[in-house]
Amino acid sequence: MQFVNACKAYEDKIIFKDLNLNFEKNKITTLLAxxxxxxxxxxNIIAGLEFLDSGSFIMEAQSISYMFQEDRLLPWLTVYENIAFVLKSSTFKCEIENIIDKYLDLVNLKEYKDYTLDKLSGGMKRRVALARAFAYKSEVLIMDEPFKGIDLTLKKEIILGFLKLWEKDKRTVIVVTHDINEARILAHNIYFLEEYNKL
Structure with missing residues (x-):
C-alpha cells in the first residue's frame, strides 16, 4: 500500500504535495505530526472517503476498518450492541458474543457490556470505539488518535494488549498520533509529517 507523488489541497490551501509513503503489509506504521x-x-483517502487531486494511491487490500477521531458510537445502543452492529454482516452469529467479550476484556470494559453509553465517561466511550475497531476482522486497520482521552496507566495497558493481539493476528495498521511516545511503542515505521507534508 503506497502513495506516489500524491497531492491534495482544499481551495488554495495545500495539505500535502509530492508525497511518497509506503505502508508495509502486516506492519504497524504511525503518522506523527x-x-x-x-x-x-x-x-480518509486510504478509506476511500476522499480522493487525491493528483498522484496515485495504490492498495491491494479488500477490507478496511476505521477508528475515527470521534467515537461515532450509536448512543441508543448498549456497549455490546455497538460492537455487534459492525460484526453482524461478516461474522457467524454464534461467534459474536465471544469476540465481543474478548475485546471488551482487553479494554477493561467487559462488565459494562450491557450499559448504555450515557452511563459511560468520555474515556470509556473511547475504549468502546477501540474495542469495536479491533473486533472487526479486516486486512487494514486505520486509527485516528485511538488513545485520545485515555489516562496514561490505562493507555499503556491497552497498547500492550493491542500489540499482543497483533502478534497473534497480524494485519496492516496505520495509526495517526501527535504523541511521540505512542509512536515509538507502537510502530515498526514512523513517518514525521512536516509543513506541506513533504517527508
Missing amino acids: PSGYGKTTLL
Missing part, C-alpha cells in the same frame, strides 16, 4: 498537517486527510 501536530494538528492540521493532513494526517486525517491521508486516512
